[in-house]
Amino acid sequence: MSVAGRVAGVLEAFLPGDVRLTLTEICRRAGIPLTTGHRLVGELTAAGFLERLPDGPYRIGTRLWRIGAQAAGPRGLRELALPYMAELYAATRENVQLGVLLGDRVLCLERLRGPHSVPVVSRVAGELPLHSTGVGKVLLAYAPEALTERLLAAPLPAYTPGTITDPARLRAELAEIRRTGMAHTQEEMTIGACSAAAPVRGPGEEVVAALSVVAWRHSADLRRLDPAVLEAARGLSRDLADLD
Template sequence: MGGDGTERARPVSVAGKVMAILNAFAQGGVRLNLSEICRRAGLPLATGHRLVGELVGGGFLERVPDGTYRIGTRLWRIGSQAPAVTGLRELALPHMEDLYEATHDNVQLGVLRDDRVLIVERLRGTRSVPVVTQVGATLPLHTTGVGKVLLAFAPPRVREGVLAGELPRHAARTITDPGELRRCVEQVVRSGYAVTRDEMTLGASSVGAPVRDGAGDVVAAMSLVSSTRSADLRRLLPPLTTAVRALSRDVAAHWRGGPDMFSAERNTGA
């Protein structure tokens, strides 16, 4: 069984097995134990143990003192050099830093990757609520500010697939009803921003807004993550809106990427 509960064919080639191990981390879970890696990858424990050990030796995975594994720095460095991600991050960082200075809250930049949010940059607010998000991690679309923005402007096939699928509960106020989530994303389209409160993590709220390219397509989303007690839209939304508008102008002028660089669904014309 795969990590999503579906039947998964066991990879045959060595390269296929290695890719299956690395892909296990793309399904969610910053740290995984060996049993979970093998279950997600569809590999026998002995095979997984041998290949994971080799990946650790090469720096592509790291073994944490508690016995779990996480993506290694070598793999992170290779992935961070992808032209689309690098260009977007370089354009976004000055605006994210300005936004941080204005709010001292956590700032996140995410893009749509299949049916999840890929976090491509993050600034941690030293006086804000702690967050577990890491650069390179993927998050659900239905529980996060960046996710709801990307879901609202996603290709119909992606949006309807998420709405028709399981909506796991991550915190007390996670939206798990498809009808309610549909109304929520429709509101995001009308208002131009998304809000979450205690939906991904108890005590944390976020407000997200879209980043657009020169054609007006949404290519990313930026969010502020704050303590629920201090998450006042009157304080957070104006600087966030200013930042995404400025970044959108830079994207339109300088970035040669596009929404299809992050989501295979966009190449289908859906």
């Protein structure tokens, strides 16, 4: 493995969304010896690409964050989405999430959360599964057929007792999402949480992202949240269409 490949492996160790990793965890994920990892991590930390925390683990440094924030596609979508996400949060006072398809996962581009919102597992730049989240179901419903079939052919992990793991049931739900333009979850990713999500369309009506509200299941009426989520997603879609 080249030096560049080893450096890339060290940085990609943080891709699953883990904020803090020990040196041993980084080396194991990167597939490099501990001695090599110690040297590379030390150099990356000195350069500001990684940061060592007082109790020992490492996290992504501000220098790498500043470089990554300049990525044209995600940055443009995020900047256009933020006003609509802020309006959606003001209307619901619940978690608001923006996600895009990344391989067979959801990449969380942005998240707004209030002090009384239900705790969620998502974090900015973190990844989520497709089959058990509102944003994921939207993206899966409009994903290329090959991706959908590959995911449905593999075992679907259960994150809670409410996670849909039956391929036939999930396939029917995806068809309903395409029919209604809305996806819903009930305690499928996090106990106590529910969500409503809608597609965001780019030029040519292609679905490029998904926008969702995640709320407490015991107090939220998803059908009453649907209009606000739809309005925000459609407004963002109009802005994206104007860029064409």
